[in-house]
Amino acid sequence: MRAVTCGVMLALAPSPALAQQSPYAEYQRMTAENAPTELFELEGEEIWKKRQGPKNVSLERCDLGEGPGVLKGAYAHLPRYFADADRVMDLEARLLHCMMSLQGRSREEATKRVFGNADRGSEMEVLSAYVARHSNGMPLRPGIRHPKERASYELGQKIFFHRAGPWDFSCASCHGEEGKRIRMSELPVLYKPEFARPLMATWPAYRVSSSKIVTLQWRMNDCYRQMRMPEPDFGSETTVALIHFMTVTARGESYRGPAIKR
């Protein structure tokens, strides 16, 4: 009861109309209406149902937190703590977990090609689009009650502001001050709810400039590349904590993806 009340109340909290202020708002609305995301969701559905791995089973019994095989609302409640893995997982970490535990695949094999390209998407990308679609219209309510969820949120916050690497960058170097741009790209201040909300509610997304679905694990990876840091492991505690931190900051926002990004 308490959790439900919480979610409803948060959903009532006003969401600032930030997107409307952008000169690109009209473009973003029209591209979202006419995006080819469904094509990728369809591919994701095929992968979800495809028998794979040494155990030759599909992912249809994968428990994304709402029970084995339950897709509705699963994405809106991630990242969250999973007792079977004793850690907080985001969607991609959880999908990887299912590939390993259900399908019997090795981590090495399952993560060989997590980020695809325009010519060929990755399993992880199309699966993310497929799963996320089933949370459309539902408020983001990531886990925050379990001590490990709390710890993950706090770790994410610390990492967000942690400057390191040859260019001395933290996430906040680009996403810490209002009204800034990189080239023509507007930079959301991702530790503030009014910025995190519209952003986190639209991942994963079809990225126009790369003609494919991009995921949050990819976003973390590519930010660290441009921060001149070494590469984070796919689905690691670091990337999950950052995603968790930003999703908790955005909590209550209605999920409206997979969307479209520049």
Add this chain to the structure above:
Amino acid sequence: MAAGPMRMRATLGAGYTDVRVLMSHPMETGQRKGSDGKLIPLHFIQNVTVKVNGKTVVEGQISQAISRNPVFSFRIKGGAKGDKIEVSWLDNQGETNSTETAVA
């Protein structure tokens, strides 16, 4: 990329049926370089045909200026639940694909 799946939705609107169709296609302009540094040959859909219950209602001719993974919306006058909508395409390399759905 080879041409891939299609997806279509046909929904009753105010006085018309809205047909939204998605096509998986690279729509190569012939100007883009691949990872090997060589130009990727021109490869794009040239013809799009919409049929309602077997009768052609829209014939489209398009160029490489249509975005990768094309998405089109058309509107069919009137329409009723269960009407069969079929969309097909043909590209400059002779590949073709089609999909059909019933108006929902």
Add this chain to the structure above:
Amino acid sequence: MFVKRRGLLKAAGALGALLAAGLLRPIAALAATWNKEAFAAKSAADALKSLGAAGAEASGAIAIEAPQIAENGAVVPIEILSNIPGTTSIAVLIEKNPFPLAGRFDFMEGALAFVKLNVKMGETSDVRAVATAGGKSYTATKEIKVTIGGCGG
């Protein structure tokens, strides 16, 4: 990996080889025509001439819905509706593209003169819609600004 090649005409042996070589057009397959001359035109005026729509008259009855500013020229959504009675075709031209004609749609009995599509734009340009009705041509334009963005990643 999971991209399918469905209904590949090329697979049909000798016929496929001819098709691939461009020696035969698969007219039988789709009864398709493609106005090569109009699509090869390097100016909007030449393209319109090839379409038989030179001297189209400006019309307020053609509605073009498109964003004023596009964040990425690779995908620019455009929606065109002709309210001119008896419209039988709509052509879409991106004036500043190397080959301006992006598409031409013929509407038969049963279809509204409406199309929504995504086009590529190399730069800021007028988008022109040309409708034909009763053997006459009508036109409307809308400017779309295209910006580029990103930090090379």
Add this chain to the structure above:
Amino acid sequence: MSRALKVASAFGLLAACATAPTPLTEQPKATPRDLEEVTATLKRDFHARGQATMSRVELDNVQRICNLHADNPPREVAQPLEEAQLKAIPFPSGSLMGDWKRGERIAQSGRGSMWSDKPGVQEGGSCYNCHQISPKVAAFGTIGPSLAGFGKLRGSSPEMQRYAYGRIYNSKAYNLCSQMPRLGHAGTLNEQQIKDLVALLLDPASPVNQ
């Protein structure tokens, strides 16, 4: 539902969500323990790729101090560190003005020092990502100040050349917790490339000063 809860929801308050953390309103300061924890986490969760080796995870003293003070260290802490950074800049002798045309190319390019780049120095300063520079270039970032008219306002004296060179080589020598990378110190740009950027800023013929 209790009366209190009804009141809370009527006002849209979050009182029922005692477990939900309060969002931050500003950048927090890290503690020395936080830095240890985060560095250890990154060491565990990251791997070397290409030129991006794991040594990049280790903090130097400048990063440490900026993290501990939320980028706003007290003057007495910042000053000695800035001085040490300044002293370590290897200023070349003679003119520091290179070729502004090459400088413009370097300013435009975002390449260099990434795991996806070829090792060694690339022709990339990423300058337009954060600064307006040549007024002709419309796609510029705004994280740093506009540099349009930089030399026109300041001239191109040897002192100004030295300042511009130093600022590009190691911005932290002038403002300890500046968001600008230490492009020379980090090995992203070499001496000639920094001279070319100095020319882009100061040369009267550069588009920056038109």
